[in-house]
Amino acid sequence: MxxxxxxxxxxxxxxxxxxxxxxxxxxxxxxxxxxxxxxxxxxxxxxxxxxxxxxxxxxxxxxxxxxxxxxxxxxxxxxxxxxxxxxxxxxxxxxxxxxxxxxxxxxxxxxxxxxxxxxxxxRKLSPWQPPESLFATLKVLTREREALVLQRSKLKNQLHAYQTAFVKAEKTIARLKEHILYLTRQIRDAQTDRKALVKQSQPVAARINKITKVKGLSFLSVATILAETDGFNIILNQKQLVGYSGLDVQINQSGEKMTKGCITKKGNAHLRKALYMPALSACRTNPAMKLFYAQLNERQKAKKQGVIAVQRKLLLLTYSLWKTGQDYLEKCA
CATH class of the missing domain: 3.30.420.40 (ATPase, nucleotide binding domain)
Structure with a gap:
């Protein structure tokens, strides 16, 4: 045999x-x-x-x-x-x-x-490639920050509830305030560690600096995108990237029935979350994205679809700028 x-x-x-x-x-x-x-x-x-x-x-x-x-x-x-x-x-x-x-x-x-x-x-399966140590550490730091911000938001909501209640537990309120201050310091320390880590690699720092020239994309957003994609080392093309992020459009077709519009959300949730606020910012401050967003809203009533389209466009723009190493030219966008 x-x-x-x-x-x-x-x-x-x-x-x-x-x-x-x-x-x-x-x-x-x-x-x-x-x-x-x-x-x-x-x-x-x-x-x-x-x-x-x-x-x-x-x-x-x-x-x-x-x-x-x-x-x-x-x-x-x-x-x-x-x-x-x-x-x-x-x-x-x-x-x-x-x-x-x-x-x-x-x-x-x-x-x-x-x-x-x-x-x-x-089945023919794709082999796994160990991520670079820089991006692996960066992923830990970005996810730590995300968890800390979520915890702080929950505590702020609890604090507001205790402060609004008729019967106020002053010691509980004091402990919550102390805990919130502690989490704020932790978030600040994580941000410092991320920047120090990126500075260890001059090529990575230079490329991130070029990408952050895009209005709407901050250092945190770009760092999270790179961390979740291993510096795009696990990505072969733009179609795969969109699918990996879960921003690809779900199509349901059978006979004469044809519906689409919802995204699959089957990809990396951390990646989608990192792009949502930058997309909202880009819709207001980035001329190219603002025009793109306005054109989409003329054809459809649901404005959130336009925001998702801007998320996808920002992700692909980040991918292109990272792969080519070119400067962002706003007039050519």
Whole structure:
């Protein structure tokens, strides 16, 4: 039996990960040949890599397929990438869609590992590339700031409620004010760390400075876009970028029925959130975007659709300026 391809499905959890090694032969029949559980720590990962080297034929293509599980898969993914293995990291919705397509109704860690193994054998999957350390750190800082701002907003709402109440708890109000001041300092510190990080790379700092000349795009907005796209290293073209952001238009067509207008929202929510306020600002201050927004509103009643279109346009403009390294010329926009 000639083996054409090998796939290793990995279901990762906090303490361990389940492994399923499968092969596909020249008759296109799949077979699971090895299953095991390893501890999700340095010792367990080293043992797993050693076992896979002995149990697979390295002359035949082999890929390691896993789902993105917060941060628990990262140590394993980086260890495999360091050994020059082909690593595939899937979004959970892709694995779920594949499970539905082959009518899998049950769910467990072992079943998920087998499912990912089968998916690696039957589908052509894009390999994962480890992000640059600068953009990986920048993503942590931008998401930290986003979480801190959300916490502060909740506390401000609580403070307003306590201050408006007929019976006022003065000590509670004082503690809330103190907490809000603390979060404000944390947000300021995160901003300082982001700028210091970007300054470590002169080419990155120079390009960001060029992009922020676009009215509506601030340092924070551009930094978030770059962090969420790994400096556009994971993006091949504009169509993929729009899909990754979830700003692509959802089309529903059947027979004579044809509806469209809503965006899919199936992409990166952090990216969409980072572009919303810049789009509102650009609609007022950026001449090119203001004209574009006005033309859209002449054809449709829902003004939010125009704002979303400006979001998409700002994202693609950022992508073009980053890839080309050119200066932004407002008269040519």
């Amino acid at each position: 000639k083996i054409l391809k090998q796939s290793i499905g990995i279901d990762v959890s906090k303490s361990d990960f389940k492994v399923c090694l499968g092969v596909i032969d020249e008759q296109l029949e799949t077979k699971n040949v090895y299953e095991q559980v390893y501890a999700n720590d340095k010792k367990g990962i080293n043992k797993f890599i050693k076992d896979m080297v002995s149990k697979t034929d390295l002359r035949i293509p082999v890929c390691f397929v896993m789902e993105a599980t917060g941060v628990y898969h990262q140590q394993l993914a980086y260890a495999l990438a360091a050994q020059q293995f082909c690593v595939v990291i899937l979004l959970p919705n892709k694995a779920k869609s594949f499970s539905k397509s082959i009518n899998i109704r049950a769910k467990s860690d072992v079943i998920d590992a087998k499912l990912l193994c089968q998916m690696g054998l039957e």
